[in-house]
Amino acid sequence: MANQRPLSGRPMSRSSLIPGTARPPTGIRPPQTAIRVGTGVVPSTGRPGTRAGPIATPGVLSAQIKVTDRPVTQQGLSGMKTGGKGPQRQILDKSYYLGLLRSKINELTTENSKLQKEIDIFNQENSVYLSYEKRAESLAGEIKDLQGHLADYNMLVDKLNTNTEMDEVMNEISMLKVQNDREAQSIDAIFTERREKEDLIHAIEEETEREKQAADDIVKKMPVEKQAKYAEMKAVNEELLQELAARQDELDTLMARKETLDAELEHSQVKQEAMVLYERLHELELRRDALQAEDKSKISPQEERECLLKQVKEDNQEIASMERQLTETREKISRLTEELRQLDKDMEDHQGERTQKYKELQKKEEEIDAYLETFDTNRAQEMEHIRETQASIVALLEQSSRMMNRMNQLSAISPHELKSMQEDLSFKETEMQKSQSTANGLSSECERLQQDLLNVERLEGKVQSEMNSLKEKILQMTEGLKTYRDLDALKASGEHKVKMLQEERVSLIERRDAFKKINHKMNKEYETVAAQLQENETHAQLTNLERKWQHLEQNNFVMKEFIASKSLESDYRPVKKNVIKQLSEYNKILMDALQGTKN
Amino acid sequence: MLNTALNSFGAQVLFATSSDENYPPERMIDGNMETFWLSTGIFPQEFIIRFPDNMKISVISIHSFNIKRLRIEQSTNEEAEDFKVMAEKEFEQTEGSLQTNEISLDCSNATHLRFLILSGYDHFVSVHKVGIQA
Amino acid sequence: MVKLRARCILVGDAAVGKSALSQMFCSDGSHFQKNYTMTAGVELLVKSMSIPETNDSVELYIFDTAGRETFAETCEKMWGQPSVVCVVFEISSLDSFNSCSRWLERVRAHCNGLQLPGVLVGNKSDLASRREVETAVAQEWAREQGLQYHETSAKEMENCDAPFLSLAQAFHAMYQDRRQIIQRLSWDPTDHQ
Numbered sequence: 001m002a003n004q005r006p007l008s009g010r011p012m013s014r015s016s017l018i019p020g021t022a023r024p025p026t027g028i029r030p031p032q033t034a035i036r037v038g039t040g041v042v043p044s045t046g047r048p049g050t051r052a053g054p055i056a057t058p059g060v061l062s063a064q065i066k067v068t069d070r071p072v073t074q075q076g077l078s079g080m081k082t083g084g085k086g087p088q089r090q091i092l093d094k095s096y097y098l099g100l101l102r103s104k105i106n107e108l109t110t111e112n113s114k115l116q117k118e119i120d121i122f123n124q125e126n127s128v129y130l131s132y133e134k135r136a137e138s139l140a141g142e143i144k145d146l147q148g149h150l151a152d153y154n155m156l157v158d159k160l161n162t163n164t165e166m167d168e169v170m171n172e173i174s175m176l177k178v179q180n181d182r183e184a185q186s187i188d189a190i191f192t193e194r195r196e197k198e199d200l201i202h203a204i205e206e207e208t209e210r211e212k213q214a215a216d217d218i219v220k221k222m223p224v225e226k227q228a229k230y231a232e233m234k235a236v237n238e239e240l241l242q243e244l245a246a247r248q249d250e251l252d253t254l255m256a257r258k259e260t261l262d263a264e265l266e267h268s269q270v271k272q273e274a275m276v277l278y279e280r281l282h283e284l285e286l287r288r289d290a291l292q293a294e295d296k297s298k299i300s301p302q303e304e305r306e307c308l309l310k311q312v313k314e315d316n317q318e319i320a321s322m323e324r325q326l327t328e329t330r331e332k333i334s335r336l337t338e339e340l341r342q343l344d345k346d347m348e349d350h351q352g353e354r355t356q357k358y359k360e361l362q363k364k365e366e367e368i369d370a371y372l373e374t375f376d377t378n379r380a381q382e383m384e385h386i387r388e389t390q391a392s393i394v395a396l397l398e399q400s401s402r403m404m405n406r407m408n409q410l411s412a413i414s415p416h417e418l419k420s421m422q423e424d425l426s427f428k429e430t431e432m433q434k435s436q437s438t439a440n441g442l443s444s445e446c447e448r449l450q451q452d453l454l455n456v457e458r459l460e461g462k463v464q465s466e467m468n469s470l471k472e473k474i475l476q477m478t479e480g481l482k483t484y485r486d487l488d489a490l491k492a493s494g495e496h497k498v499k500m501l502q503e504e505r506v507s508l509i510e511r512r513d514a515f516k517k518i519n520h521k522m523n524k525e526y527e528t529v530a531a532q533l534q535e536n537e538t539h540a541q542l543t544n545l546e547r548k549w550q551h552l553e554q555n556n557f558v559m560k561e562f563i564a565s566k567s568l569e570s571d572y573r574p575v576k577k578n579v580i581k582q583l584s585e586y587n588k589i590l591m592d593a594l595q596g597t598k599n
Numbered sequence: 600m601l602n603t604a605l606n607s608f609g610a611q612v613l614f615a616t617s618s619d620e621n622y623p624p625e626r627m628i629d630g631n632m633e634t635f636w637l638s639t640g641i642f643p644q645e646f647i648i649r650f651p652d653n654m655k656i657s658v659i660s661i662h663s664f665n666i667k668r669l670r671i672e673q674s675t676n677e678e679a680e681d682f683k684v685m686a687e688k689e690f691e692q693t694e695g696s697l698q699t700n701e702i703s704l705d706c707s708n709a710t711h712l713r714f715l716i717l718s719g720y721d722h723f724v725s726v727h728k729v730g731i732q733a
Numbered sequence: 734m735v736k737l738r739a740r741c742i743l744v745g746d747a748a749v750g751k752s753a754l755s756q757m758f759c760s761d762g763s764h765f766q767k768n769y770t771m772t773a774g775v776e777l778l779v780k781s782m783s784i785p786e787t788n789d790s791v792e793l794y795i796f797d798t799a800g801r802e803t804f805a806e807t808c809e810k811m812w813g814q815p816s817v818v819c820v821v822f823e824i825s826s827l828d829s830f831n832s833c834s835r836w837l838e839r840v841r842a843h844c845n846g847l848q849l850p851g852v853l854v855g856n857k858s859d860l861a862s863r864r865e866v867e868t869a870v871a872q873e874w875a876r877e878q879g880l881q882y883h884e885t886s887a888k889e890m891e892n893c894d895a896p897f898l899s900l901a902q903a904f905h906a907m908y909q910d911r912r913q914i915i916q917r918l919s920w921d922p923t924d925h926q
Binding site: 514517521 | 613625680
Binding site: 618619620621622632633634635637639640641642664695696697718720721722723725727 | 904
């Protein structure tokens with residue numbers, strides 16, 4: 001921009017080269033500020049100033065310049081807006097910058113006023129805040145009270161929840177009351193004590209006052225010189241006291257400062273180090289000062305040398321005396337140690353023998369004691385042992401005698417043979433057991449196999465029958481195959497059958513319909529005839545009569561039945577028959593008997 | 600014409616009072632003497648033959664067995680109704696051969712013919728062939 | 734499969750139990766009239782019986798005829814041509830048995846010389862204590878007449894189906910017989926030709 005301006009003086013080339021792209025970046029900026037101003041406090045004053053400048057003069061200028069670029073009509077049509085925007089960037093002369101500055105100034109003033117307002121608001125808020133704080137305090141107090149109440153209530157609820165008995169609560173209350181009373185009493189006591197103390201203080205104060213007065217009196221009674229001197233001293237005293245107070249204050253401040261510094265030091269290592277160094281420096285300075293002082297109070301070297309020599313002599317003497325004393329004491333020590341050794345030897349010689357003997361005797365005594373104590377039990381044990389051994393001996397003897405007898409019996413067989421035989425026997429026994437178990441196993445196996453055999457036989461029968469049936473089936477199937485092989489014939493016959501059946505179906509359906517019709521007709525006929533019959537009076541009469549007759553016949557039948565059953569009950573004929581039969585039999589028997597006696 | 604099968608020109612047995620599936624009533628009009636319709640008991644027995652057109656009938660021939668009394672009725676209606684008696688005849692009993700009878704009619708028209716077998720010489724009767732002459 | 738129809742004439746003296754027997758049979762034992770009801774004229778009952786070991790069946794049209802002489806004439810008019818006959822008497826009444834021959838004659842008179850299968854039924858077998866007709870006697874007479882003999886008790890529902898089954902079987906056998914005859918007959922002409 002700065003380079004372009006001196007060249008052309010106008011952004012002609014720019015606008016002509018890139019009018020579209022050049023416009024937006026600058027074009028956007030002014031409106032932004034304008035909007036900001038608008039939100040400000042004084043928009044009306046800010047805007048016209050900025051606008052009036054550029055619009056009035058450059059409006060004409062732009063028209064002259066833009067003859068090549070744009071038609072005048074276009075600008076004239078778009079009016080103020082385009083006119084205002086265009087020239088603002090186009091002509092950067094004095095008035096333009098003036099306008100710019102003015103606008104900036106305006107902005108600053110508005111900003112200032114805004115800040116002022118904010119400050120006012122802050123102040124107000126601050127005062128409000130103070131009042132709020134006060135209120136908060138009062139409210140906090142209230143809250144505390146209420147919290148106390150709440151605690152009380154909570155306790156009460158607790159009691160209620162834990163089902164505390166009324167008595168307990170009462171007890172507690174009484175206890176608390178007592179405590180309360182006690183504390184009140186103690187407070188009272190403290191209060192009275194305090195009173196006393198105050199009284200005492202008063203008394204002492206009074207006394208001091210009196211003493212002061214007495215002192216004043218004494219001072220007054222003193223002569224004038226002394227009085228003056230006193231006054232002077234008093235003044236000095238007061239001065240010193242003041243100074244003391246001041247120094248004290250200074251000290252306090254210094255101490256405080258030191259503390260803060262220390263605290264600071266603690267936090268930084270470098271400072272600590274510095275302090276250490278400083279301290280060393282301080283030390284060194286002190287030494288330097290001392291050395292300087294020494295240097296200042298220097299004596300001549302001669303004197304000093306003499307002095308030193310003197311001192312050396314003295315020292316040497318002292319050393320010599322010390323050495324002498326040392327040797328003396330060493331000798332003494334060696335002598336005494338010698339003596340001590342000798343004494344020890346003597347002691348050992350005497351005491352060694354005796355103690356050994358004594359110890360031996362003591363041991364013996366212990367042994368004897370132990371023996372005596374265990375003698376009885378030992379004896380009993382031994383006796384027992386002896387008895388056991390005797391018993392075992394007897395038993396062994398018996399066994400041996402028995403064995404001897406047996407040996408006599410078995411004398412024929414040599415022991416060797418016997419042994420071999422015994423081995424044989426045991427071996428054979430185990431063999432036998434094995435064989436028995438195998439025999440058992442075999443018999444069970446045999447049973448199982450026989451069962452299996454039976455099963456197999458049964459199965460064989462089944463299989464045979466099945467086979468027969470299967471053979472029959474095969475025959476049937478082969479026959480079937482023969483017929484089914486000739487598919488065409490089968491098909492033909494099937495089709496033929498289907499055809500026949502369909503024909504039959506048709507004819508049968510027709511016949512069914514015919515039947516239905518005829519049946520229907522006949523039913524109608526029947527119904528008409530039946531109706532006629534029903535209408536016929538004679539028929540009705542006849543049926544009535546018939547019913548009556550039927551009833552009579554029924555009665556008749558019942559009576560007949562009754563008679564028949566009764567007559568059967570009173571039928572004497574079977575009885576008569578029976579009697580006659582029996583009679584004739586009896587006669588026969590009689591006759592036989594008579595003939596028998598005759599013969 | 601008497602020997603041709605009735606069913607060859609479209610005649611049908613519309614109705615028959617007996618039906619053994621082995622001896623269906625169609626067997627009466629198939630022109631075959633070996634096949635026959637057999638009644639299954641109780642008299643009267645009855646069958647109706649329908650012709651496709653109104654036929655002029657002069658003679659009816661019947662091959663049968665054990666029929667005693669036969670009545671023939673005719674109808675000229677489309678439906679099988681309004682029958683009028685044409686003839687009634689008692690057949691001779693035969694043994695070892697079929698009854699062959701020809702019934703002459705006075706050239707009356709008919710769409711349906713009803714044959715009523717009123718009684719027989721046995722419980723069961725057979726009809727082997729029915730023929731007509733126009 | 735064929736359904737035959739047979740006209741079964743049920744005859745016998747009054748109050749021997751014809752109606753009870755037929756009703757018992759037709760209702761499969763669910764219907765027994767305790768009280769006597771005189772039949773005036775003819776009661777027609779229909780019952781189909783399948784013939785064992787065949788697909789065929791016989792429909793029995795039972796003409797339950799009044800036993801009283803007064804109705805005899807009217808009843809006979811209704812019989813038509815009988816297919817089978819069932820003569821009933823009661824075993825506790827010798828008179829009813831003696832009437833049987835008369836009843837049989839009467840039915841046969843309507844047959845025009847046709848073969849007539851029939852059964853003789855001795856009803857009321859529950860009244861054995863009052864028996865007047867011995868089984869052997871009845872059997873003998875039935876044999877003579879070419880009838881099957883059955884003893885039944887409609888009251889006790891005993892054996893009620895038997896007489897009718899034997900009738901149906903006899904009728905069926907007759908049909909088979911006639912069928913074969915006719916079949917043979919119709920084949921003969923072709924043989925001769």
